[in-house]
Amino acid sequence: MIALPRDRMDQVVKRFEMLEAQMAAGPNADAYVKMASEYSDMQEIVGKIRDLREAEQEQADLEAMLADKSTDGEMRELAEADLPEVESRIEALQHDIQILLLPKDAADEKNAILEIRAGTGGDEAALFAGDLFRMYERYAALKGWRVEVVSTSDGEVGGFKEIVASVSGKGVFAHMKFESGVHRVQRVPDTEASGRIHTSAATVAVLPEAEEVDIEIRNEDIRIDTMRASGAGGQHVNTTDSAVRITHIPSGIVVVQAEKSQHQNRARAMQILRARLFDMERSKADEERSESRRLQVGSGDRSERIRTYNFPQGRVTDHRINLTLYKLDRVMEGELDEIVDALIADHQSKLMADMKSDG
Numbered sequence: 001m002i003a004l005p006r007d008r009m010d011q012v013v014k015r016f017e018m019l020e021a022q023m024a025a026g027p028n029a030d031a032y033v034k035m036a037s038e039y040s041d042m043q044e045i046v047g048k049i050r051d052l053r054e055a056e057q058e059q060a061d062l063e064a065m066l067a068d069k070s071t072d073g074e075m076r077e078l079a080e081a082d083l084p085e086v087e088s089r090i091e092a093l094q095h096d097i098q099i100l101l102l103p104k105d106a107a108d109e110k111n112a113i114l115e116i117r118a119g120t121g122g123d124e125a126a127l128f129a130g131d132l133f134r135m136y137e138r139y140a141a142l143k144g145w146r147v148e149v150v151s152t153s154d155g156e157v158g159g160f161k162e163i164v165a166s167v168s169g170k171g172v173f174a175h176m177k178f179e180s181g182v183h184r185v186q187r188v189p190d191t192e193a194s195g196r197i198h199t200s201a202a203t204v205a206v207l208p209e210a211e212e213v214d215i216e217i218r219n220e221d222i223r224i225d226t227m228r229a230s231g232a233g234g235q236h237v238n239t240t241d242s243a244v245r246i247t248h249i250p251s252g253i254v255v256v257q258a259e260k261s262q263h264q265n266r267a268r269a270m271q272i273l274r275a276r277l278f279d280m281e282r283s284k285a286d287e288e289r290s291e292s293r294r295l296q297v298g299s300g301d302r303s304e305r306i307r308t309y310n311f312p313q314g315r316v317t318d319h320r321i322n323l324t325l326y327k328l329d330r331v332m333e334g335e336l337d338e339i340v341d342a343l344i345a346d347h348q349s350k351l352m353a354d355m356k357s358d359g
Helices: 006-024 027-069 073-100 122-143 174-178 262-289 328-330 339-359
Strands: 112-118 146-152 159-167 181-187 200-207 222-228 244-246 253-259 306-310 315-320 324-327
Touching: 006 027, 006 181, 027 073, 073 315, 073 339, 112 122, 112 174, 112 262, 122 159, 122 181, 122 200, 122 328, 146 253, 146 262, 146 339, 159 174, 174 200, 174 339, 200 262, 244 262, 253 262, 306 328, 315 328, 324 339
Parallel strands: 181 306
Antiparallel strands: 112 159, 112 200, 146 159, 181 200, 222 244, 244 253, 306 315, 315 324
16 A cells, blocks of 8 residues: 555645635635635545545445454455455555645646757758657647647758747646657658668757746846848838847847747747746756756756657657657657656656655
8 A cells, every 4th residue: 555645635635625615705806716726726636535535434344344253244245345446446546646746847737839940860850840840739639739830940841940839728838848859760761762761850849838927037138139121122011021039138048030020029039038038947946956857757958869750660769768659650640648648657656756765
């Protein structure tokens, strides 16, 4: 049986019941919304704790029945048959509660900025970057998320040298955050006459989308340069592409947006800048908490090769958890749940091991 922190469980239930009472008392609208959000977040774990307590009481009753010499044969048989099922239920509830009690990543429920850049491999790397983006688009569609392209730099023969998109929906960052890293592809390019397998790569970065309350950007810390392309004869033409470049002076981060609307460019550039600064702050905090970054899947270093897509063999391998699946075609169609769920489970087991060693 798993040893659970009973005091912590009691505190969770007590807090939940207090919120319930306060909400029933009819607080003001702002306070009610805040309380209702916390109450909703706690419903699952409180339900599991209550189910566990009921199952443990059931187990105690069955064991008492079996220990009582006066229990008749038929009742004893029923108790002996029921006990393994109750014990199995208790074990499953304990496991679920242990996971629900793990420290939460405050960014898990945030939307994400997805950045994909072609790496080594020239035209083939750009085509692979395009394939990865389509894979994530399909994964998002299966999850009911919304994908909005922010900026692109097209490859010479297709695909993207770089593409940036925002992904919005429920639990986006929690499911996407382990995609950051170098993705490698092994396949025969269409342009390869001899049928030789080429290896190329693309880098994926997934950043939690920061709100203004998460990151404060002072006006004096940024420099904004605006440019407009010229029409024929040097005349300014309203419909030509305009560009905005924002430089965050303290960090040296530069974001460039070049679309039709200068106003939209500025808003988009600020959105990306805020996400990159937020990611930088999170990374800094992670390093301060643990130099070994043992709470991360792998090292979290974006230069690390995390996954290989081998087309001739139809397999995909995630190197961080040594998981190989022979269903590359389905993975490229967005069926990423098996990989993502395994990465989340591995992350949770590391968190549990870390909590045990600290305890």
